[in-house]
Amino acid sequence: xxxxxxxxxxxxxxxxxxxxxxxxxxxxxxxxxxxxxxxxxxxxxxxxxxxxxxxxxxxxxxxxxxxxxxxxxxxxxxxxxxxxxxxxxxxxxxxxxxxxxxxxxxxxxxxxxxxxxxxxxxxxxxxxxxxxxxxxxxxxxxxxxxxxxxxxxxxxxxxxxxxxxxxxxxxxxxxxxxxxxxxxxxxxxxxxxxxxxxxxxxxxxxxxxxxxxxxxxxxxxxxxxxxxxxxxxxxxxxxxxxxxxxxxxxxxxxxxxxxxxxxxxxxxx
Amino acid sequence: xxxxxxxxxxxxxxxxxxxxxxxxxxxxxxxxxxxxxxxxxxxxxxxxxxxxxxxxxxxxxxxxxxxxxxxxxxxxxxxxxxxxxxxxxxxxxxxxxxxxxxxxxxxxxxxxxxxxxxxxxxxxxxxxxxxxxxxxxxxxxxxxxxxxxxxxxxxxxxxxxxxxxxxxxxxxxxxxxxxxxxxxxxxxxxxxxxxxxxxxxxxxxxxxxxxxxxxxxxxxxxxxxxxxxxxxxxxxxxxxxxxxxxxxxxxxxxxxxxxxxxxxxxxxxxxxxxxxxxxxxxxxxxxxxxxxxxxxxxxxxxxxxxxxxxxxxxxxxxxxxxxxxxxxxxxxxxxxxxxxxxxxxxxxxxxxxxxxxxxxxxxxxxxxxxxxxxxxxxxxxxxxxxxxxxxxxxxxxxxxxxxxxxxxxxxxxxxxxxxxxxxxxxxxxxxxxxxxxxxxxxxxxxxxxxxxxxxxxxxxxxxxxxxxxxxxxxxxxxxxxxxxxxxxxxxxxxxxxxxxxxxxxxxxxxxxxxxxxxxxxxxxxxxxxxxxxxxxxxxxxxxxxxxxxxxxxxxxxxxxxxxxxxxxxxxxxxxxxxxxxxxxxxxxxxxxxxxxxxxxxxxxxxxxxxxxxxxxxxxxxxxxxxxxxxxxxxxxxxxxxxxxxxxxxxxxxxxxxxxxxxxxxxxxxxxxxxxxxxxxxxxxxxxxxxxxx
Numbered sequence: 007x008x009x010x011x012x013x014x015x016x017x018x019x020x021x022x023x024x025x026x027x028x029x030x031x032x033x034x035x036x037x038x039x040x041x042x043x044x045x046x047x048x049x050x051x052x053x054x055x056x057x058x059x060x061x062x063x064x065x066x067x068x069x070x071x072x073x074x075x076x077x078x079x080x081x082x083x084x085x086x087x088x089x090x091x092x093x094x095x096x097x098x099x100x101x102x103x104x105x106x107x108x109x110x111x112x113x114x115x116x117x118x119x120x121x122x123x124x125x126x127x128x129x130x131x132x133x134x135x136x137x138x139x140x141x142x143x144x145x146x147x148x149x150x151x152x153x154x155x156x157x158x159x160x161x162x163x164x165x166x167x168x169x170x171x172x173x174x175x176x177x178x179x180x181x182x183x184x185x186x187x188x189x190x191x192x193x194x195x196x197x198x199x200x201x202x203x204x205x206x207x208x209x210x211x212x213x214x215x216x217x218x219x220x221x222x223x224x225x226x227x228x229x230x231x232x233x234x235x236x237x238x239x240x241x242x243x244x245x246x247x248x249x250x251x252x253x254x255x256x257x258x259x260x261x262x263x264x265x266x267x268x269x270x271x272x273x274x275x
Numbered sequence: 276x277x278x279x280x281x282x283x284x285x286x287x288x289x290x291x292x293x294x295x296x297x298x299x300x301x302x303x304x305x306x307x308x309x310x311x312x313x314x315x316x317x318x319x320x321x322x323x324x325x326x327x328x329x330x331x332x333x334x335x336x337x338x339x340x341x342x343x344x345x346x347x348x349x350x351x352x353x354x355x356x357x358x359x360x361x362x363x364x365x366x367x368x369x370x371x372x373x374x375x376x377x378x379x380x381x382x383x384x385x386x387x388x389x390x391x392x393x394x395x396x397x398x399x400x401x402x403x404x405x406x407x408x409x410x411x412x413x414x415x416x417x418x419x420x421x422x423x424x425x426x427x428x429x430x431x432x433x434x435x436x437x438x439x440x441x442x443x444x445x446x447x448x449x450x451x452x453x454x455x456x457x458x459x460x461x462x463x464x465x466x467x468x469x470x471x472x473x474x475x476x477x478x479x480x481x482x483x484x485x486x487x488x489x490x491x492x493x494x495x496x497x498x499x500x501x502x503x504x505x506x507x508x509x510x511x512x513x514x515x516x517x518x519x520x521x522x523x524x525x526x527x528x529x530x531x532x533x534x535x536x537x538x539x540x541x542x543x544x545x546x547x548x549x550x551x552x553x554x555x556x557x558x559x560x561x562x563x564x565x566x567x568x569x570x571x572x573x574x575x576x577x578x579x580x581x582x583x584x585x586x587x588x589x590x591x592x593x594x595x596x597x598x599x600x601x602x603x604x605x606x607x608x609x610x611x612x613x614x615x616x617x618x619x620x621x622x623x624x625x626x627x628x629x630x631x632x633x634x635x636x637x638x639x640x641x642x643x644x645x646x647x648x649x650x651x652x653x654x655x656x657x658x659x660x661x662x663x664x665x666x667x668x669x670x671x672x673x674x675x676x677x678x679x680x681x682x683x684x685x686x687x688x689x690x691x692x693x694x695x696x697x698x699x700x701x702x703x704x705x706x707x708x709x710x711x712x713x714x715x716x717x718x719x720x721x722x723x724x725x726x727x728x729x730x731x732x733x734x735x736x737x738x739x740x741x742x743x744x745x746x747x748x749x750x751x752x753x754x755x756x757x758x759x760x761x762x763x764x765x766x767x768x769x770x771x772x773x774x775x776x777x778x779x780x781x782x783x784x785x786x787x788x789x790x791x792x793x794x795x796x797x798x799x800x801x802x803x804x805x806x807x808x809x810x811x812x813x814x815x816x817x818x819x820x821x822x823x824x825x826x827x828x829x830x831x832x833x834x835x836x837x838x839x840x841x842x843x844x845x846x847x848x849x850x851x852x853x854x855x856x857x858x859x860x861x862x863x864x865x866x867x868x869x870x871x872x873x874x875x876x877x878x879x880x881x882x883x884x885x886x887x888x889x890x891x892x893x894x895x896x897x898x899x900x901x902x903x904x905x906x907x908x909x910x911x912x913x914x915x916x917x918x919x920x921x922x923x924x925x926x927x928x929x930x931x932x933x934x935x936x937x938x939x940x941x942x943x944x945x946x947x948x949x950x951x952x953x954x955x956x957x958x959x960x961x962x963x964x965x966x967x968x
Contacts, residue, residue, distance in 0.1 A: 037584055152584075160586035162747050162771045165579050168602045169564060172650075176568035177387035177595055179337070181377055185565075185648050186334035186360045194563035194650045208333060220601065222615065225559050229358070229651045 011158060014046035014059035016080055018066030018073045019100055019128055023145040024091035025049050025065050030148045041159050057083030061158060067093040067100055067128040074125065074134060081135040088154065089131045092144035096216050097249035099144075100128040104249055105257070130249070139164065144214035144246045147199050167198040170218050171211050174202035183210055190230050190242050195221035195252070212245050217252035227256045236260035302501075304517050305509035308490040309368065313344045315482075318506045319415035319452060327383060328417040329376065335360055336376035338383075341417075348373060355462035355643070358652025371486050374462035375420055375642050379571035380427055383414050384447050385434070387595045391578065392704060394589050394745035400783030402745055404704040407590060409443065415452035419480070421473030422465075422642040424455055426571030428479050432634045433574055439702060439934040439949075452499060455480035457524050461531045464643030466656055469535035472640040474527045485520035492520040534656045535641070536665045543663035544628035548620070548965070550662045557616035559651050564597035566645035566653075567622060572638050573597070575938030578749065578931050586746035596938075598622050603939060606929050607769045608901075611942075617967030621941065627659065629944040633935075701934055704743065704786045707731070710761060712781055716845050718768045719812060720777040724785065725761040731787060734762055736797065736819030737925065737953050740789030741933045744779070747772040751930040751948070753816030754790065765815035765847065791933040793953045795820045795923060800895045804833040806917075808908045810880055810900025814838055814847045816925055817899055821851075825858050832893070839865040839880030839900070843873045881907040884915070891915035898924045906964055909956055920957035928952070943968055 015025045026049055031038060045055035062084035068074050081087055092098045103111050104127040112119035131137055141150050150166060157164035167173075171193035175182065183189035183205050191210030193202070197218040204211050217223060223243070231239045240260040243253040307315065319326045320342065328341040331348045341347065353373040354361045365372060390407040419427075427448075434444035458465075458474040467473030476483040481500030485492040492512050495501045567573040577596035582589035596603060598621050604611040612618050630638030639655075646654045707724035714720050731740065734754045742764065743749040750772055756763035768774040776785065797820060805824060807817050824834055836855060840846045843866050856862040869877045876883060881904070894917045898908050905924050912922050928940035928947040935949030943962035945951060954963075962968055 034584065041584055156582055156584045156586070156746075159584055160582065160746050161775050162580075162586075165748075169597065169600045170562075172563040172565050173568060173595070173597065173600075176377075176565070179378065179382065179387075181333045181335040181337065182360075182565065182648055182650070183334070184650050185358060186362070186377075188359075191650075194561040194565070218601075220615075222558075222561050225651055226561055 008043065010041055010043040012058070012060045013042045013044050013155075014055065014057060014062045014084070015044070015048070016046065016062060016064045016076075017048065018064070018077065018094070018131075019069035020066030020091065020093040020098065022049055022065070024094075024141075024143075025063065027090075027146050027148050027151055028063075031152055034152065038155065042155065059084045061086045061088060061155075064089050064094050064131050065091050067097045068125070068131060068134050069100060069128040070124050072123070077131060077134050086138045086158070087131075087135065088139045088141060089137050090141045090146050090151070092142065092214055092216065092246045093128075094131045095140045095142055095250075096247035096253075097128050097130050099246055101249035102244060103128060105244065105261075128249075141166075142197055142215040142247075143199055147201070150199055168218065169198045170194055170221070171196045171198055171200065171202050171205070171215070174198045174200070175205050178202050178206060180205045183208060188233055190234055190238065192226070192242065192245075195223050195226050210242075213243070213248075213253065214246045216247035216250045221252050223252045223256050224259070227260060231260065302495055304512040304520075305493040305495075305504065306490055306512040306516055307484070307493050307507060307509055310490075311508050312370070312491070314507055315454065315503075316341065316344065316417065318503055319417060319454065321506075322413070324413045324415040324450075324452065326415050326417060327380075329371070329373070331362065332376075334362060336362070336373050338376070338378040338380070338416075338418075344370075347371075347418075352460070353462065355464045355647040356652075357464065357646050357654045358649050360647050367488075369459075369486060369488070371418060371456045371484070372459050374458065374460065374465060375422065375644060377569050377644060377648055379569070379642075379644070380416055380419060380423055381430070381571050383416075384427065384430060384451070385444055385574065389443055389593045391591045391593055394591065394743070394786065396587055396745040396784075400709075400779065402706055402784035402786060404706065404743075404745075404786050411443070411447050413450040414447070415454070417454040418456050419453055420456060420458055420642075421476045422467045422470075422640040423571060424453065424476065424479035425467075425470070425472035425640040426642070427453070429572045429634070429636055429638060429640065430574065432636060433572075434936065439936060441936055452503070453480045453482075454503075455483040455496075457483065457485040457520065458527050459486055459523055461527045462643060462647070464646040464654075465531050465641065466534045466643060467641035468528055468531045469533050469537055470637060470639050470641035471537075474531065475524050485523065487516055487519055487523075492516055535659055537637075538665065540637075540659070540663060541628040541631050543665070544624045544659075547662040547664075548624070552658065552662045553616040553620045556619050556653065556658060557614065559653055560615055560619050561650060562599045562601070562615045562618060563650060564599040565648045565650060566655075567597040567599060568595065569644040569648045570626075571642060571644070572640065573626075574936070575603070576931075577603075577937065577939070580746055580748060582746035589746035591743075591749075593937075598625070598938060598941075604929050606927055611928065612967050614967055620967065623655065623658065623662070624943075625941065627655075627663075629941075632944045633946070701789060701791050704788050705731070706784050707762075707787050709779055709781050709783050709785070712777075712779070715765060715847050718777075719765060719845075719847060720768075721755060721763050721765040722777070722779070722785075723761050723763050724787070727760075727762065727787070731762055731789060732757070732760065734790035734819075735794035736823055737795035737816055738790035738792050739816070739933075739952065740764070740787045740791060741930070742776065743786035743788075744772065744776055745786070747775060749786075749788075749931065750776070751791075751933065751952075753925070755815040755818045756822070757819050765812065765818075767812045788933060792948055793951060795897055795953055797823055799921070800824070801830050803831065803921075804835070804889070804891075804894040805831050806835045806837065806891075806894055806896045806912070808837045808880060808884065808896060808898045808900070808912075810839045810904040811841065811845065812847065813899035813901075813904075813925075817897055818848060818851065820897060821855060821860070825855060825860070828859060833861065833889070834859065835861045835863070835889075837863045837865070837880050837883050839867070839883075839904075841867045843870045879907070880904065881911045884908065884911045887915070889915070891917035895921040896923065898922065902927065902964075909963075918957075920955050922956045923953055924956065924959075925952045926954065 089095045108126040154164045184191040189210045192213035193211035196213045197215045199215045243256040329336050330339045347370045352363045392404050396402045434441040455476040480496040483494045576593045626638040705728040708726040710725040711723040739753045741749045742752045752764045755765040768777045865876045930940045930948045931937045933948045935946035940947040
């Protein structure tokens with residue numbers, strides 16, 4: 007122990023993009039290491055540690071029985087547990103299977119589904135253990151990760167936004183794609199943090215950062231359904247953070263498309 | 276950075292220019308041939324200004340730097356309705372045949388992000404605060420409409436014309452040139468006619484253009500505009516050209532009609548506070564804030580700290596925020612506007628109602644951006660008609676002058692107006708050093724700060740400071756003692772920032788801005804019975820008042836203090852309480868939960884008050900504590916016969932700027948930081964205790 011904050015990085019069902027964000031803090035990695043001892047970070051080092059951790063960054067959804075056991079064990083060794091990214095905070099893209107028949111899906115994907123041990127649903131870490139803080143996004147924002155780490159050292163509350171992507175669009179000077187071209191966009195109900203990247207390139211927001219708590223998703227879904235119909239609305243909300251409560255409610259109320267898509271994909275196999 | 280308004284008479288040259296203005300604007304209109312429009316753009320940019328004008332952006336007409344006529348949206352038009360904007364094309368070479376797009380001049384006069392201060396803190400606790408150099412290269416606008424000019428005039432009142440001046444805004448505005456354009460077409464979202472801001476360009480411009488097929492009718496609106504005109508190939512306009520321009524703008528006005536009834540609108544909005552419509556709007560409203568962000572006058576901001584990893588160096592940055600953010604009105608313990616309907620009501624009633632009393636003008640200029648860019652198409656014109664309907668039969672008498680009231684306030688209780696402040700305290704950060712740290716209770720400490728700038732030593736009882744530890748957000752803290760060479764701040768460790776500050780050792784330095792806000796009206800207590808009611812940390816802002824009462828004991832009648840705390844160990848200032856009792860105060864202490872050695876009363880502080888028998892007719896009361904305790908105390912005091920104009924309370928709200936310019940602490944027509952935080956119940960009227968205000 008040398009007074010540094012002991013940080014661990016753990017990974018469940020995910021693509022590793024979020025933990026790599028730590029390496030994206032290139033210019034500050036050296037000063038960072040003066041304050042943080044990174045004891046567990048499989049993407050960067052083969053040195054392993056079983057903890058304990060002052061701060062444990064957890065990436066990925068809980069998708070298998072082993073993972074469900076491991077996260078409970080890790081929680082007991084972490085003073086502060088922070089989930090990073092859409093998978094860990096909302097189930098991620100793999101949570102799309104939660105709407106579908108698990109066995110049929112395994113059969114469609116794997117030659118030997120009997121070798122696969124997976125849970126019927128991919129769920130956020132929050133559903134399994136207590137989470138102290140969340141960094142949203144697919145992937146997370148380097149600036150927010152840095153802010154979280156700095157706030158940990160300084161002892162202040164991390165300044166994470168509670169406005170929505172629209173605010174970032176407007177500060178950035180993007181023209182609203184929803185009003186100006188009718189492009190479906192989840193920006194009005196998605197918490198800020200990405201810097202409104204997609205609308206800056208003429209795309210609607212995919213909701214990677216997930217719903218702002220209490221977002222009025224029903225109203226936006228109604229608005230979008232006027233132009234696009236319920237199926238497309240359902241597909242739109244059932245994206246990277248579709249399993250988040252607010253978005254899941256829209257899928258539930260507009261949701262036939264999920265089943266139809268399943269039929270379509272089953273047909274293609 | 277902010278600076279207080281100097282209030283000198285207008286400088287001689289400004290006066291001269293103003294005298295000249297009628298002559299200039301009465302000057303005959305000139306004509307600029309279409310082929311010579313480039314000469315105007317060149318002249319605007321000639322003094323090194325960046326020329327900002329309309330351009331075709333990603334699906335909408337935006338504002339951006341331009342240098343050539345071809346940059347302008349030649350042959351383009353727009354189509355706007357609630358929640359919808361589409362760009363179209365027309366044949367011909369007309370340049371300005373569209374309405375306002377999502378961008379306004381606000382982006383250049385009041386940018387989305389402005390760095391304020393760079394703060395540093397070394398290992399010994401020394402703190403420094405320095406202004407960050409900001410590039411404010413001068414700008415010339417071309418193509419602003421009458422509503423845009425009105426919006427600039429609104430911001431001028433808010434940020435430049437006092438009582439506190441936003442230096443960043445003022446310096447950006449100082450050298451700007453504005454070439455306005457008369458609208459040749461109205462969008463379906465326009466309602467400038469109702470708000471009295473357009474469509475005709477009347478003031479706030481240097482030159483104005485009215486587009487005709489062959490060119491532009493040019494009018495001069497300022498000496499700078501006259502100088503500009505002198506550099507252009509202009510000829511006198513023909514009467515037919517003047518007539519065509521007038522007919523065009525008249526047609527625009529006629530097409531808009533008068534969609535919003537503005538007679539008595541502020542009063543009607545107050546009357547509509549309880550309307551069920553707010554909840555209905557909230558079913559549609561996304562709280563996404565597109566309305567406030569496209570609004571050319573919305574000015575709410577927050578300050579964020581960007582620090583290095585250890586907090587040795589940080590930069591505070593002001594960023595556009597909005598009253599629709601869930602955390603905008605949050606304090607430790609919750610938000611004052613928790614429900615989306617509260618936030619929508621705050622926005623609409625401020626924009627069209629309380630703004631008038633705060634700044635002498637409506638906050639709305641009728642540009643319609645909030646309608647076109649609302650993702651779900653909420654139309655303020657329709658909502659106003661429902662939440663604030665015209666009384667039937669329609670009002671015949673002229674609308675009442677500016678005064679707008681939550682309830683009839685007694686004479687002499689007008690909205691407190693801070694006078695122009697001649698010293699630097701409220702708006703500049705100075706540094707104070709912790710001379711001593713006194714532990715009061717388990718989670719409360721008093722910091723004695725010295726090495727202070729003079730204005731801070733002139734703090735009056737009840738005023739507060741914005742206290743800043745580098746890399747932490749600034750906190751509003753009431754001054755708990757005012758000494759000859761030091762002030763004291765008593766702080767409870769309620770969150771990370773307060774915990775860090777109360778943990779500082781003597782010698783450490785802190786940034787202070789102040790003194791801020793109103794003081795307790797001590798002079799009103801002369802010759803009266805005085806009762807002080809406090810709960811917990813609420814005794815801190817009242818200690819300077821009590822000490823003033825003690826110093827001039829003979830000028831007041833009975834002095835009573837009712838102080839409550841959670842437990843005996845949480846009682847603040849125990850030595851002082853004993854001393855005050857010895858000096859003739861009737862001191863009653865109460866705790867919520869007794870502990871070893873406590874033989875006094877147990878229960879909430881209001882219970883104590885209820886048991887008293889004194890007559891409140893000649894009593895003035897000063898109250899501070901949690902908001903619920905203030906409410907209960909106010910009820911008991913009223914029952915005792917203390918009149919509402921003699922019950923003074925101090926309110927807690929989210930505060931960042933401390934001078935009424937960031938919008939967080941609004942309570943109805945008040946900025947609590949600037950107009951309060953001390954109010955009488957009579958002043959607050961029925962805005963006191965109303966949910967979601």
